[in-house]
Amino acid sequence: MEKRIVHVPLSKEDARTLKTGDYVYLEGTIYSARDAAHKRMSEALDRGEELPFDIKGNVIYYMGPSPAREGRPIGSAGPTTAGRMDPYTPRLLDMGMGGMIGKGKRTQDVHDAVVRNEAVYFAAVGGAGALLSQRIKKSEVIAYDDLGPEAIRKMEIEDFPVVVVMDVEGNDLYKISQEMYKKD
């Protein structure tokens, strides 16, 4: 099978070509944010402030890394459970967020916002933090430094393996694939 590379930030044209179940490799720039950073971004928006980065077309990676050893951009860097960010996600999608990388199920509200905004929810393999670490070529904390592992990082990625879980039409791989292998 031919290896498919997708550039991030994600254009709407690319987003529309991605189908649930596609195994693709991301290349470009992404931002990390998890629980505490989402809470702060949401509070900033409530106060009418700008987000620490331009959300349009950008992909958020739900991830908090382990510390980098000397000479490396980042430590172990696998996805965290996406569902915890669900209360904050529809608002970000409505502001133009291109997609998300995480793992695990999402709420109906997120699903609807994905469809409404033609965004994509990708899964990276949970617990593959060492492998994914090597696909991150640069990493820089750009906001909320005091949150430690939960700070927002801007990262350059190459050859970053993900699976399309939710596509622009709202198909959900978790539902489809489990039915295929269910034996009871």
Added chain:
Amino acid sequence: MVRDVDVKLLTDNIKEMCIEATHFLTPDMDAALKKATAEEEAPLGKQVLEQLQENLQIAGKEMIPICQDCGMAVVFLEIGQDVHFTGGNLMDAVNEGVRRGYVDGFLRKSVVKDPLLRGNTGDNTPAILHTEIVPGDKVKITVSPKGFGSENKSKIIMLTPADGIEGVKAAVVNAVKEAGPNACPPMVVGVGIGGTFERAAYMAKKALTRDVSVRSELPHIAELENELLEMINKSGIGPGGLGGITTALAVNVNTYATHIAGLPVAVNICCHVNRHAVRVI
């Protein structure tokens, strides 16, 4: 004969064990994952398992933690009753070992000082310490850094005697189905049946530290473990929750006497990074 054990020995060992457990799986876990990779039928599921194999190789070779969630450090001490600790406070020594392991080992610090006020403690302390007094003059240390993707999907259910074994099976299988992709399958499922509310949870946690290739010594429980594993692997959840026949690698069940009115069941779910290091000093 009373044997003096300097608590610094605990600190030094626990430090090393935190680093060891977060970079290398035990041989039984390694073997179970290899077997699953060979046997998985789903193409995407197989790809996930192959990625995990590559991940383990990179983790050990480059000293990058297997998973960025280096967990909350759960430490079990089985203390021989003839041991006399010297040189300091036991809990302080355990926390110092965890602190050094997580700081010196480039492990992620994931502990907040208050469950509601939050605020990262910056050194992954305090640890969760469980002690048991056993015969002898040795100390068995088990360090089990527990990730919270799977911890969050764990459950305790207070069944009644009438629910019986079918109730137990339903409780375990439902917990796994509800966990699904969020708990990073293939999982290891630790189950505690009986005792009291807190004993059931403790047994479930401790069951996760048992060799995944070893079944219970009790014939009816060994049978239950096999049956639960089969039921779980029929769910279709599969590796990464992306579909397949490998949803769990093992179900380890511990039991204890209980009350005439009760049947507590605790289900502690662990992801495929079911980590622990064991040493006897």
